[in-house]
Amino acid sequence: MLAALAALAACGSTGKDAENERGGETVEAISLMGEPLTPPDIEPERRAKLDAELKAAWDAYHADPLSEEAVIWLGRRLAYLHQYRDAIRWFTKGLEDHPHSVRLLRHRGHRYITTRQLGRAVDDLSHAAMLIETRRIEDEPEPDGQPNASGKPRSTTNANVYYHLGLAYYLRGEYSKAESAYERGMPFARVNDDMLVAMTYWYFLTLRQMGRDAEAAKLLEPVTRDMDILENHDYHNLLLTFKGEEDAKNAINLQDAQPITLATAGYGLSCWYDFKGDVSAASALRRRVLGAGMWPAFGYIACEAEEARRRGMGRARLPGAGDEPDPAEEALRDIQKERRRFGPK
Numbered sequence: 001m002l003a004a005l006a007a008l009a010a011c012g013s014t015g016k017d018a019e020n021e022r023g024g025e026t027v028e029a030i031s032l033m034g035e036p037l038t039p040p041d042i043e044p045e046r047r048a049k050l051d052a053e054l055k056a057a058w059d060a061y062h063a064d065p066l067s068e069e070a071v072i073w074l075g076r077r078l079a080y081l082h083q084y085r086d087a088i089r090w091f092t093k094g095l096e097d098h099p100h101s102v103r104l105l106r107h108r109g110h111r112y113i114t115t116r117q118l119g120r121a122v123d124d125l126s127h128a129a130m131l132i133e134t135r136r137i138e139d140e141p142e143p144d145g146q147p148n149a150s151g152k153p154r155s156t157t158n159a160n161v162y163y164h165l166g167l168a169y170y171l172r173g174e175y176s177k178a179e180s181a182y183e184r185g186m187p188f189a190r191v192n193d194d195m196l197v198a199m200t201y202w203y204f205l206t207l208r209q210m211g212r213d214a215e216a217a218k219l220l221e222p223v224t225r226d227m228d229i230l231e232n233h234d235y236h237n238l239l240l241t242f243k244g245e246e247d248a249k250n251a252i253n254l255q256d257a258q259p260i261t262l263a264t265a266g267y268g269l270s271c272w273y274d275f276k277g278d279v280s281a282a283s284a285l286r287r288r289v290l291g292a293g294m295w296p297a298f299g300y301i302a303c304e305a306e307e308a309r310r311r312g313m314g315r316a317r318l319p320g321a322g323d324e325p326d327p328a329e330e331a332l333r334d335i336q337k338e339r340r341r342f343g344p345k
Contacts, residue, residue, distance in 0.1 A: 268299065
């Protein structure tokens with residue numbers, strides 16, 4: 001039975017996915033502008049490493065199929081290979097066994113954002129936040145699947161819940177709800193400077209989108225050049241730009257930027273140009289980000305959302321009403337069917 005389940009997910013595309021393929025590639029998501037999104041390319045050396053890590057995750061899951069930790073890592077490793085639909089399936093399977101898992105809700109909520117299912121992301125992440133608050137769940141470091149050079153984890157479970165919840169609301173244009181999520185999350189974000197600049201970045205943009213410039217500026221007071229940043233250098237540089245300590249053209253070299261940096265910095269700087277009234281420069285940056293194709297990046301999704309609104313698609317075009325098809329539900333039925341066929345675990 002376990003071998004059958006492994007084959008089911010390892011293939012990356014079950015029978016029900018056949019109609020969701022385009023040019024031999026699985027369509028992992030539909031953009032906020034209605035375009036199919038297929039997995040970005042991964043360099044062969046990196047893919048080999050990710051494949052080996054996924055195999056190890058499978059081995060750990062096979063050794064203990066009821067382990068919350070094992071199914072979380074299986075889902076995370078699938079997502080690193082851009083197999084987001086399969087990742088959502090396995091987080092869903094984990095929630096069947098661990099229905100009150102904040103960690104599983106946090107990770108599935110993240111991948112619902114990646115796949116543009118913003119309503120379901122809000123559902124998962126707000127549920128996780130409710131569990132944190134009502135059960136007074138202590139925060140804990142979140143191990144990195146792709147560690148920084150120091151090997152030190154820089155994020156925590158609770159901080160990530162509020163970070164992603166605020167982002168889901170932000171992408172939907174529900175800024176007052178995003179503000180609430182970030183306000184509740186800031187105490188957790190102060191665990192280190194990397195988490196602080198990440199939360200502050202989206203919180204700042206939220207307040208600026210609401211026209212509350214003075215409050216947004218006050219958020220930047222703790223941001224300094226000498227912060228201990230190991231990972232979120234782009235967010236740090238953008239915040240320094242917003243604070244007026246960096247020139248936008250010099251803060252980040254977009255000319256030679258990697259796609260993920262282009263997505264992150266490109267969106268942030270597009271907002272800065274918008275705030276200054278340079279609509280042409282802002283629009284050009286968003287188009288450049290969208291042309292680079294790094295669609296899983298949050299900056300890319302934010303560019304999509306903004307362009308969708310500006311092209312007259314409005315919020316009604318953005319997933320989030322809760323009525324979009326859920327790939328996890330049908331996939332869970334597939335997994336249960338395999339269980340019935342091969343007997344109990």
